[in-house]
Amino acid sequence: MSTPRQHSSTSPGLAKRNSKAVVSPAVSPQTPAPLPATDNREGWHAHWQVQGQPWRTEPEIDQKRQEELATRRAIVPDLEKGIYPFGGTKLTRADIEWLLATHENGRGPVYSNDGQRVDRVGLDLRGADLCYANLENLPLASTIGGLQHWNEWQLATEEQRKAAGVHLEHANLRYTHLERAKFRYAHLQAANLRYAHLESAFLFQAHLEEASFYKAHLEDTNLREAHLEGASLCLAFLDQGTTLDAAMLVNKKHGPLSLLDVHWGETNLATVDWSQLTVLGEEHNIQHKSAQGKKGKEEAYREAVRAYRQLAIVLQSQGLNEPGARFAYRAQVLQREVLWYQMVQPGARIQQRFQTLGAWLFSWFLFLIAGYGYKVWRSFLAYLLVIGTFMALYLRLDLHLVWYEALVVSMTAFHGRGFSPSTFSPGDPLSIAAAIEAFVGLIIEVTFIATLTQRFFNR
Secondary structure: OOOOOHHHHOOHHHHHHHHHHHHOOOOOOOOOOOOOOOOOHHHHHHHHHHOOOOOOOOOOOOHHHHHHHHHHHOOOOEOOOOEOOOOOOEOOHHHHHHHHHOHHHHOOOOOOOOHHHOOOOOOEOOOOEOOOOEOOOOEOOOOEOOOOOHHHHHHOOHHHHHHHOOEOOOOEOOOOEOOOOEOOOOEOOOOEOOOOEOOOOEOOOOEOOOOEOOOOEOOOOEOOOOEOOOOEOOOOEOOOOOEOOOOEOEEOOOEEOEOOOOEOOOOOOOOOOHHHOOOOHHHHHHHHHHHHHHHHHHHHHHHHHHHHHHHHHHHHHOOOHHHHHHHHHHHHHHHHHHHHHHHOOOOOOHHHHHHHHHHHHHHHHHHHHHHHHOOHHHHHHHHHHHHHHHHHHHHHHOOOOOHHHHHHHHHHHHHHOOOOOOOOOOOOHHHHHHHHHHHHHHHHHHHHHHHHHHHHHOO
């Protein structure tokens, strides 16, 4: 049976229009929009947005560079010879963007929040030179920047370990996603890691001297034996999975680690050798803020005081009382400097200056008498000085006394709140001296008890 012709029921007007469509030239496919000029950064950023790659900001690298990178990416790593795809190669952000876009035959970067890609491996950047590179906000999760496996590390020589470490000195890694990155022995000296995501990253023995981790996410990050000298962990986020075992916190070249407002969570701090830190980076760096004037100095001292107190509290909460007490003492010492800058601050009222002066002098008194409760030996030294001084005075006032009698008089006056036998009259110089010593003794004893109570009972 023949099939009815479809145009038999078509109206003449519609058939006429269709006939015109048939004879009209065929419409050619839409011509792709031209790529932006090389120097048109905004145009390239918009172009990558359309392509679904919002993390890209640089112009596409030319064909020759693409072929060169593709050839290098195909190199088979050789641990013994220290050969890696990009070992010793200077890479730029544009290079990294292209490598990410074409990673695994165009599958693209590894994203930390994609459950289907958790086991994927990121770019192999072992031995690559990315010093001073701007890698801000790039998806570099699971990047390989050092030896991956523990058995490799154990069998490798020191030179082989160094050859595998990626070089990111002074690199800009703000907001960069480096979750689960393998950065054993990586070089990130003075790198900007502010707001970076380093959750579950492996930074064993990584060189992080003078790096900034401001508000960086270091949850479950392995920083074992990492070089953190001169680095800043200010406002960084840590938790119980973060490992700081045997981390190096200070040296002469880079100075100490800064720890202001760190979110410690339940990080185990017992594995850190806190004896290596005599001062925190906040105090060490105060000299660099001298150009800010007295107001800047005061704020710098305030921050240092806060950093010491915060660290002391978290250490003591984990039973680390000795290092906690040491840092609490430094906080008290620097608080005295805060009072000084408040007192000399321009524009302060006279009454405020006198009140601050009184607090400053009292702070000095507590420091000298008892070391704010942390230097108990100073109280005993003050006790001996008072006893000895008044013993000498009694010997001078009463020539009939021998030295041991004067010692008894002095100790009795100190603890007995005065010494007035029947042979003494209230106006007698010896009685006056005894009364003065009794008052001094009272002040020293009260101060000693108060400072110890403040230290041991936090009251």
